[in-house]
Amino acid sequence: MKLVVRYRCGECRARAGLLYLGNRSHVLETPCLLLCTRKGLPTFIPPDLLPSIHPDALALHASPLHFFDSPSAKTLASAGGLHKLISLPGYTVAAIARDFVCIAEHGSSNKIGASFQTPFGRRTVKPVDYMDVINAMQPDIWASLPDEVPSWVTHKRNKQSVERTLNWLDSCISLKKDGMESGLGCIVGGNSVEERGFCAQEVAKRDVSGFCLSGFGLGESAEERGLLLEAIMKNLPDEKARQISGLDLPEEVLQAVSAGIDVFDSTYPHSLTMSGLAMVFPLDMEECLSGRTSENANDVGSDFTKINLRAVAYRNDTSPILESCRCYTCSKHTKAYINHLLNTHEMLAQTLLDIHNTHHYMNFFQAIRNAIQGGYFADFKAWFASRRQAVNEGILVSSAA
Template identity: 50%
Template sequence: MRFVAAKACAGSRARAGALYIGGNSAAPIETPSLMISTLKGLPAFISRDHLGDLPAPDSHLLHVSPIHFLDCPATKTICTIGGLHQMVGLHDHFFIASPRDSLESLPESDGTNKLGASFETPSGRQLVKPSAYMEMITSLMPNLWASMADEVPAWVSDKRNKTSVDRTLRWLDECINLDLEGGKNVLGFVVGGSSIEERKRCATEVAARNVSGFWIGGFGLGESIEERPALLHAVTDSLPEEKLRLVSGLSLPGVDIIQPFLSTEIAA
């Protein structure tokens, strides 16, 4: 994966560029670009045959949550099929995998060691460790994938917020160590809640890792619209200019104070 920032708006963090995914023959994806949410790889509101009929911006980017595959099909089955592209028959589309969706994610611990994150699924709450998460990523073979994250609402204590950043960084390291490609296609998750200091710390630490881009999360969890510009600036000021940034949880585009970020990055 390679991202090229072609233009920048003076006086703001706004950028426009091109995202190169796949082989050398694959056409670049101009950013900003539409990324469609899916359920197990297929959009819930439009048939696969009509994806190409959507108006601009293009619809070649699809978001998939690995958590949706906790129940079935099994990772071994997906591997046998040949990955997510083969399973759903969308060979000309690009999948970005991230556990960030509408499901509630809560941390769990055995009292001494952080184990992983638990997710509500149709089969009840399930604990997901980085090893199990990377097993799903390996089987799905997405074009890009985000590391696990401990996202917290805006009203948590400073101690809990710091813990969420520490856990997110530790999970990132574990995911990279377990990745067969050594983080070649990973988007490092940036959290920090409503704390500017913790967001700066998380962004700086993630940027020091071997990541291809950044998934800026932790939004849409109780923070006010007025808080968002400072929180976003704290993150973007700490990230390298040459790498992709994806922001999630900002709701629909159109609000002036967040439009520079939504109009120049991929937004989920």
């Protein structure tokens, strides 16, 4: 895995470039988004529709912890890896655990255990079990497991999380197959700036291809997150990619991009889809400031960022979710049709809504890359943050009013 940084923001650490992955000749433009999946496939979007979602929708996020039951590591290995099992050879697969993980007391490698919740109860696995799954998946990107802690734990527990995570990483490195790409080393430390910085220093000394910033979105404030990211980034080499888990909201993504993050995994589009919500926040700063972009303030359930398509008001609304959107859903269907599907509990509703939400979120990442390449990322971030703050305070006024 090789990262080539092509553009930088002069006012922060934000950067844009190309991420080359192994022998598969896969190239991702960064900052980029890994699509949320269940065991390799998006929950609501069938494989034949994946190419139509967005030109940049080329990378899939799959948690290796989901392959300890069915399909098993043996089944994956027999199929020739996850790419062949899901019949998507042209896509990038990233094996990174998003589940909340706790690693047991460290010791010799055969005594370490990572505990996580499954539909069948809590399960504990050893490093050798974990690496069996990783080796069977044959992913383009993989990460070690972190010992994650919420923001309110003691300093002693933060220090302990670092020790356990480093010990697990060392075990994984020793167990990876010859010729296999080195994985991402997890950086933890909870809400401790000191431990986050120390963990980053230690992981950077290991044989890793990049870094996975874990344990975010577990109770820290935006201000605290900024300090933690700063402590981490100043201890990481510039030439290796950084990935982060746990940040979903657009303003959280912008904060991480400005700190120097390259790769994101997010359940945000999926979460909105599950609630019958559609993204509608504007992405073109110039059009919005000039008043050429229409707002959705008059839509029922709108907070200027998303609308509730279950609302009765959309029963006869024959307009698309967004007039300017070029996704399959907005090109073919209306709010009234999706409202009907949602309220009659047709699964097609989630499919169409997930297509739109994923497409819009991918456009958000494209707007971020354009802003970095165009040299106006700081202005874009400030504009976006001011709009979100106005929404939260209830003071944003429709341009049509």
